[in-house]
Amino acid sequence: MTSHFLTRRKLLKSASVLGCSAAASPFLTTLTLAAMPGDARLVVIILRGAMDGLDVVQPRGDANFARLRTGLESNAQDLDGFYWLHEGLADLMPLWRAGQLAFVHAASTPYRDKRSHFDGQDMLEAGTATDVAPAAVRDGWLNRLLQAMPGSAGETAFAIGRENLKILSGRAPVSNWAPNTRMALSESARRLLQEAYHDDPLFADSALEAMELADVMAREPAASDGNTAKMQDMMRAGGGLSERALAAFAADRLNRDTRIAAFSINGWDTHRNQEQGLKRALGRLSQAIATLKEGLGSNWGKTTVIAMTEFGRTVRENGTAGTDHGTGGAMILAGGAINGGKVHGRWPGLSEADLYDRRDLMPTSDVRSWAAWAMRDLFSLERHVLENTVFPGLDMGGDPGIIL
Numbered sequence: 001m002t003s004h005f006l007t008r009r010k011l012l013k014s015a016s017v018l019g020c021s022a023a024a025s026p027f028l029t030t031l032t033l034a035a036m037p038g039d040a041r042l043v044v045i046i047l048r049g050a051m052d053g054l055d056v057v058q059p060r061g062d063a064n065f066a067r068l069r070t071g072l073e074s075n076a077q078d079l080d081g082f083y084w085l086h087e088g089l090a091d092l093m094p095l096w097r098a099g100q101l102a103f104v105h106a107a108s109t110p111y112r113d114k115r116s117h118f119d120g121q122d123m124l125e126a127g128t129a130t131d132v133a134p135a136a137v138r139d140g141w142l143n144r145l146l147q148a149m150p151g152s153a154g155e156t157a158f159a160i161g162r163e164n165l166k167i168l169s170g171r172a173p174v175s176n177w178a179p180n181t182r183m184a185l186s187e188s189a190r191r192l193l194q195e196a197y198h199d200d201p202l203f204a205d206s207a208l209e210a211m212e213l214a215d216v217m218a219r220e221p222a223a224s225d226g227n228t229a230k231m232q233d234m235m236r237a238g239g240g241l242s243e244r245a246l247a248a249f250a251a252d253r254l255n256r257d258t259r260i261a262a263f264s265i266n267g268w269d270t271h272r273n274q275e276q277g278l279k280r281a282l283g284r285l286s287q288a289i290a291t292l293k294e295g296l297g298s299n300w301g302k303t304t305v306i307a308m309t310e311f312g313r314t315v316r317e318n319g320t321a322g323t324d325h326g327t328g329g330a331m332i333l334a335g336g337a338i339n340g341g342k343v344h345g346r347w348p349g350l351s352e353a354d355l356y357d358r359r360d361l362m363p364t365s366d367v368r369s370w371a372a373w374a375m376r377d378l379f380s381l382e383r384h385v386l387e388n389t390v391f392p393g394l395d396m397g398g399d400p401g402i403i404l
Contacts (some may be wrong), residue, residue, distance in 0.1 A: 031263035032263070033174065034174045038379060041296070043250060043304070045307040046124065046262070046308065048121060048310070049270075050311050050325055053312050055313075058083065058084045059105070060076070060082070068315050071317050072274055074088075077093060080343065088285075089286050092290070092334070100334060100340045102333040104330060104343075107330065108366070109123045110130060113357070117269070123310070127167075129394060141368070141391055142168045146260070147172045152172065165262050165263075168262055246263045247291035247292045250295075251292050251295025252295065255299055265284055268281050271320065277322075285307060292334075303336060309329055311328075312326040312330070313325060313360075327356045328364070333374075346365065348361065365397075369395075372394060373402060
C-alpha cells in the first residue's frame, strides 16, 4: 500500500532546501483526504469552538425556550412546527425541502463538566468512550475506519493548515494539502536533493515526497473539471484560505479517487455578541456545504456531510449577549445520501429539572453513534467493528435511519 503522505515535520525539513513557502503558511484549519473502495463519499467538518445548537436549531415549540433565550432573537425559518432554523443557514433551506439537509439535536460526546475546548476537541476526534481522552489514544476515529477497510489507500497527500487533524491521524496512510504552497522545482534543484540525501533514508524519503508533491501541484491547474482552478480563484479573491476554497478542493478530490474528506471551521466560541458571531460562522458553513454540492455534481447524491462540534452551550444567555460552554449540542447532516428534512434525536426538554447540571441541554444521544450508523450504511462495516475498533466502547443503539 503506497501513500504520498507529507508530514509537517518532513515538509519543514524539505523547506529548508527547497525554499518553498509551505512551511510558513499561517492557516488555522486542516483538510485531510483518503481514498478507499466503493462509491460513497463522506465529508466530516469539525466546528471548532462549540457551536450553540440551541440557537442554530431553535426548539421554539418548547415553551421554556422563549423564557431562557430572550435576547438571542434571529429571523429563523420554520422547519417542522417545533424546530426553527437560524437565518445564517437560510440559504440551505432548499436542501431541507429536497430532503438533503437534516439535524441531530441534544447530542454530545462522552466529555463532561470540564468544558475545555482542547480536551473536548481531542475527545471528538479520538472518538473514545471515556470522558477524558487517554494519552495513549493518538489516532482518530476516521483513521481507524480506514484501518478497518480492506483495500483503502492513501490518496495523493494534501493537508491544509499548520496542524494535522487528529480525527484522521494514525497508522493508515492519508493525504494532506496546503493552499498557496509553491513547490515548483527546477531540474538542478531535483538533482541537488537526490545527491544531498542519497544515503540518508529519512531525508531521501522526504526529498522524494517533496518532488512527487511538486509534480502533483504542477498538474493541478490542468484539471479537466475546472474545480481546482475555481478553488485557486476563490483563494485569490479572498486573500487566502476560505471555506469555499476548502470545499472546492475537497469536491475535486471526491470526484476522483478520494472517498473521505475532513476539514475544520473555526469561530463558534460565542461568549459575547453571539448574534453577529454565530451568523458569520453559519454563513461560512453554508458556503462550504453549497460549494460541496456544486462541485460534486452528480456525486452529491452519493455524499454524506457530517458537521460536529466539541460540545454545546448553556441554555441561558450570559451578561454579554452570548452563551458559555455547555454540554448537549447539535449536529448538521447534508448530502444526497442522507434521509433529510428531519431533526433527529430525542428532545429532552428545557425545564429546570430536565437540564444537565441545571444549566445545559441534556444529551440524549452520543455523536459517535450517529457517525457510526452513517459509516455502517455508507461503507458496509460490521457493527462490532464500529463499536470495538472505530469507536471503542460505543453502544450504537438502534438504527436511526439517517442514510437512504
